[in-house]
Amino acid sequence: MRLRPPLSPLVAALPSTVPFVGPEAQERERGRAFRARIGANESSFGPSPRVIARMERVARDQWMYCDPDNYELKVAAAAHHDVAVENVVVGEGIDGLLSLVARMYVAPSDAVVTSLGAYPTFNFHIAGVGGRLVTVPYEDDRESLDGLLKAVVKEKAPLVYLSNPDNPMGSWWEADEVIRFIDALPQTTMLVLDEAYGELGPASALPPIDVSRPNVIRMRTFSKAYGLAGIRCGYAIAEAQVIRDFEKIRNHYGVSRMAQIAGVEALADQAYLETVVARVAAGRRRIAAMAEQNGLKPLASATNFVTIDCGHDGAFALKVLQGLLSRDVFIRKPMAPGLDRCIRVSVGLDHELDIFAEELPGALAAARGN
Numbered sequence: 001m002r003l004r005p006p007l008s009p010l011v012a013a014l015p016s017t018v019p020f021v022g023p024e025a026q027e028r029e030r031g032r033a034f035r036a037r038i039g040a041n042e043s044s045f046g047p048s049p050r051v052i053a054r055m056e057r058v059a060r061d062q063w064m065y066c067d068p069d070n071y072e073l074k075v076a077a078a079a080h081h082d083v084a085v086e087n088v089v090v091g092e093g094i095d096g097l098l099s100l101v102a103r104m105y106v107a108p109s110d111a112v113v114t115s116l117g118a119y120p121t122f123n124f125h126i127a128g129v130g131g132r133l134v135t136v137p138y139e140d141d142r143e144s145l146d147g148l149l150k151a152v153v154k155e156k157a158p159l160v161y162l163s164n165p166d167n168p169m170g171s172w173w174e175a176d177e178v179i180r181f182i183d184a185l186p187q188t189t190m191l192v193l194d195e196a197y198g199e200l201g202p203a204s205a206l207p208p209i210d211v212s213r214p215n216v217i218r219m220r221t222f223s224k225a226y227g228l229a230g231i232r233c234g235y236a237i238a239e240a241q242v243i244r245d246f247e248k249i250r251n252h253y254g255v256s257r258m259a260q261i262a263g264v265e266a267l268a269d270q271a272y273l274e275t276v277v278a279r280v281a282a283g284r285r286r287i288a289a290m291a292e293q294n295g296l297k298p299l300a301s302a303t304n305f306v307t308i309d310c311g312h313d314g315a316f317a318l319k320v321l322q323g324l325l326s327r328d329v330f331i332r333k334p335m336a337p338g339l340d341r342c343i344r345v346s347v348g349l350d351h352e353l354d355i356f357a358e359e360l361p362g363a364l365a366a367a368r369g370n
Contacts, residue, residue: 010108014127018124023037023040026330032328036351037348038329038345038346038347040330040332040346041305042229044348044349045227045279047228050268051227055261055262058257058261059258062257065253066253066257067260070090070255073264076264077237083211087211087240089243089247089250091233091250093222093234096232096234097235098121098122098192100250101190104245105158111157112131112159113151113161114160115135115148115161115162116138116336116337134157138338141307141339143173158189160192161194164194165198165301168339168344169307169342170300172205182207193216193219195218196234197302197304199277200225205302216239217237219234222234225280227266231256231258232255232256233260233263283304283348286353287347294360294361295311296364297309304347305347308342308345314341316367317343319366320364
């Protein structure tokens with residue numbers, strides 16, 4: 001029997017798991033494609049025509065390595081948010097940046113605070129550095145700011161995660177409440193404020209950016225409103241020393257030349273972004289109406305999805321999910337206790353929502369045993 005080189009003790013102790021099973025893996029297992037892909041909170045509307053045209057023009061240039069400084073994209077993001085270039089770092093989506101944050105601030109056995117049922121990729125990265133997750137239940141389908149703060153103080157946590165607007169519930173806090181939370185945090189605790197859906201919610205949910213605060217990292221992505229989920233590009237805004245600390249460990253060639261160019265063009269086309277935001281709002285209204293027509297309760301959303309209360313327990317909602325999957329409609333659902341009574345439906349193209357409307361009654365009937 002051949003021996004295998006040993007893993008590090010930390011990695012050896014981790015379970016073999018991933019945060020998400022992608023629709024592609026599900027399609028391979030099923031042996032057929034989904035008819036409606038409305039579960040991953042992507043933008044079916046895609047990027048702006050300006051972005052697509054630029055990507056087509058530079059396709060032949062992809063033999064070159066990317067700019068390891070991500071300079072043009074940092075300049076564009078800094079200008080967009082009225083901060084200095086020194087306050088921006090670019091990464092492989094928010095997921096890539098979360099991995100760096102975990103390495104920067106979390107030592108093995110350190111307590112890290114997040115909400116029970118919040119974005120699981122954050123938890124994945126914390127586990128990968130040996131951190132100890134402390135989870136706080138949602139209150140009224142929102143992340144509990146007071147609960148998170150109490151846990152941070154009790155555990156002396158070096159890191160806390162908050163998404164606003166929130167995934168998976170679509171809820172949000174107004175900016176003044178977020179600021180109150182930030183002001184109350186210990187100076188020794190870094191806040192990751194994940195604003196992946198920031199462009200899609202009310203402007204009143206986004207606090208003014210203050211790069212003088214050394215314990216807040218604001219994160220944005222091109223995966224949602226900008227329609228570039230497949231390009232894997234995002235950025236963080238923070239105090240200049242925090243950004244310099246990212247430079248110590250980031251993958252300098254991690255963001256492709258194409259991704260950098262696409263990000264610059266996407267930021268430049270705010271008119272297209274406005275049309276997407278309007279289409280998303282219309283899609284949310286349509287999904288909410290479908291839910292109500294079927295006796296379900298849609299939750300208010302500031303994102304590009306609608307979370308729907310199925311009115312029973314998690315087992316029932318899971319049956320609804322499975323019924324839709326069997327009908328070739330890809331959606332997802334929260335899994336944490338209290339949230340698991342819901343399903344989550346992303347805004348899609350009209351024909352995708354037509355399919356959802358057609359198949360939802362049958363999935364509900366099957367779940368009820370009718």
